[in-house]
Amino acid sequence: MAYGLSMDYEVFLLARIKEEHERTGDTERAVGEGIRRSAPLITAAAGILALSFLSYATGGVVFLKELGIGTALTILVDVTLIRVVLLPATMRLAGARDLVGAAAAAPTARQGDRRTSRGVRVITALG
Template sequence: MRAISSRPRPYSAAAADLLHTIRAQPAPAPALTGGATADFLDTSAAALRQLPAALVIVVLATLALLFVFTRSLFLPLKASLINLLSLTATFGAMVYIFQQGQVRYRVGDFTVTGTTDLMLPFIAFFLAFGLSMDYEILLPARITEAYDRTRDTTRATAEGLQAAASLFTASAAVVLVVLLALAVTDVVQMKIIAVTVALSVLLDTVVIRPLMVPAVMKLAGRANWWLPAPLRRHLRLLHPATEPSQHQTAASGSGMSMRP
């Protein structure tokens, strides 16, 4: 058996076309192909087959948890969309730094190949998504608790953010120290994951949670707390806190106005 090497550069479109052509040739047995391009295409196909199911499980589990903690339909959807926006910016930074080689002297020396290992964005995505949703569950939960007391969205958002701010800062500081410690390693794959997730945590802590989340909740007003009556009745069985307090009931009965 004679091994044949190809002329196109690995990962290029020409190499992928050549690989597909070789595999499509009629033969008494499947053609055995190897190399970086074959490994990349096979790994891509395997990962993409399982990716939809993994995303559905992660998103549904996240939405369910946020729904129980916030007792709202709007807040879980808002959290998912904001996290996707945050992760999009983070992956843009990954490409800019590691694939294009910009400002690489800031994160340590490494060889710029113009490509990114397929598995690294997947790993970074699920790690960053998990950390960001951890923050996203904590902040709306605090805001919901304040809203149960005040029935004022603006005041509840301010109180919830104040209550969670110190915990956000301490938690983010610990995570950033750990990730930046991993970022100084000479293993490029670990460096990419650590820097990408660290950027996501920093963006969450500095921009998303203290600025974007309160701004969106302020604009949404009463829509933050909208929930169909059938869902509210079922949710009360799992979360007794959905029942209004005696103070709130008395306030409602006396005709006191409540701002959104």
């Protein structure tokens, strides 16, 4: 559950890194700038989520207390350790290879590319 909630942080961070990399072509600068631009948003979102889950700890049901404290701690560890430390470090080590993979995997328009009457895209094999 915490993984799904904290996934937005990664999307914000990677979007900023990719934008900066497309603009400058420098991976190290893109990672630094991506963190600088998205860190306030990520910190605020994680704080709000953690506080909302910590509110479960004020109830009388033990299961809800455990759920609230556990989820809040998971979100805080995830946002600080994984999203702000490990992800950027890994991207710096991998260099431009990280950011090129998504563009290379996307299908491109080719001669055999067409759409059906309902607008569904069909890509035929070119021989």
